[in-house]
Amino acid sequence: MNARGRWLMISVGLGTLLNPLNSSMISVAIARLQNVYRLDFTVVSWIIFSFYIASAIAQPIMGKASDLFGRRKIFLTGLVVSFVASLLAPLSVSFGWLIVFRIVQSIGTSMIVAVGMAIVRIHITEKQATALSVLAIFMSGAAAIGPFIGGVLIHWWDWPAIFFVNIPFVVASFLLALRTIPKDEPLAPVARNISFRKWFDLIDASGILLFTVGLVALLVGLLSTKSSEHVSLGHVVVGLIGLVALGAFVRHELKTTSPFIPLRTFAKYSAMTWVNVQFMLVNVLFYALFFGLPSYLQMVRHVSEFHTGILMLTLGLCSLIASPIAGRWIDKSGPMPALLVSAVLMTFGSVWIVTLNQTSPVISVCVALAAFGISNGLNGVGMQAALFQNSPKEMIGVASGIFNTSRYLGTILSSLLTGVVMGGQFNAGGFRLLGVILTIIALSLVFMSWWRWESRQLEES
Structure with a gap:
């Protein structure tokens, strides 16, 4: 990879990390926002819902838009939208306006993510797998250390800092993108002449x-x-x-002929459907802990945002360490053994949550975080490998789109589950009940992983 290619990778990486960074930093800000706006937990949880609902809708739309109007234009526009949202969100006069700017931020960062990987695939012609893995490190690293960064920022500069911190990344990515991302090719006649009606039909x-x-x-x-x-x-x-x-x-x-979520595909390919169902449940488990544990630490155990961020770093580090190990394991043994071990670890972590009480050492939460972190590293590689293993080659693009939709549905359901269980105020009893529900879901994943592994072995024998 030449120097221009490396700078292009940095530009795209700095842009694409904004979505996972902002989806994870907010986990340690929930308690502070509750106090600032004097709202109960179910209302404040919309700061999570809004981001994921907007991302689930915006990413496939922007992916289609980039094919018609140019990937460079969509990427740069997304950076501008993210800059404006990050600048205005801390100035919100009410929680409603904060939600509005959060949605705008989600749309902007989704524009960047939707085309970032395509830009790398098109313009990095040597060692593409290495380039894509670097891009994945930007995104997974941002998600992993987001709670830690959020905790530090809130501790020293209060919650507006988690929005202002985006600005240096946006500016650096924009300036580099102007110099390194080649201009888009002229639009095809179909793209130039497309009407709004046809565009609406195309995006459903x-x-x-x-x-x-x-x-x-x-x-x-x-x-x-x-x-x-x-x-x-x-x-x-x-x-x-x-x-x-x-x-x-x-x-x-x-x-419809161009569905937003191709439901017929689920019915036609049962193995791929099971992968998506399992992936959705994995995300319900992971994000229920990801957003629930910081609120438990701050509201029930009265741990500061700074120390909460440090504890949450256990989750990210374990995930980052497990990912490359998972890659080598899955290359040798296939995804099923790794997914089964991941489900067992999630079950152990969920049971550990149930055992926590007011006298448990705060550091003991790291046991649950480590279990979920390692399982997340296994799932990150294993689920993707299982998708490729069970999806026809001619529809891998559609399969990837459905896969990302399953991820967002899982995160939305996790927020709904946490909000319904906890109600207006986070408490120890509600958190323990959440742990019981997560244990049941995790056990269903153990059974699902074992059953799919056995079925796969029977097919191969």
């Missing part, structure tokens, strides 16, 4: 609208019921609107 605007309305309405209905601790007619109506919209979404996706 109707499906996106039904998906967004249904998901948000269902979340509002469930969380409002838990927050107010009683079921009102309004909550039921909002929840029913969500269910009806999601039902209409399923019906629409089965009929």
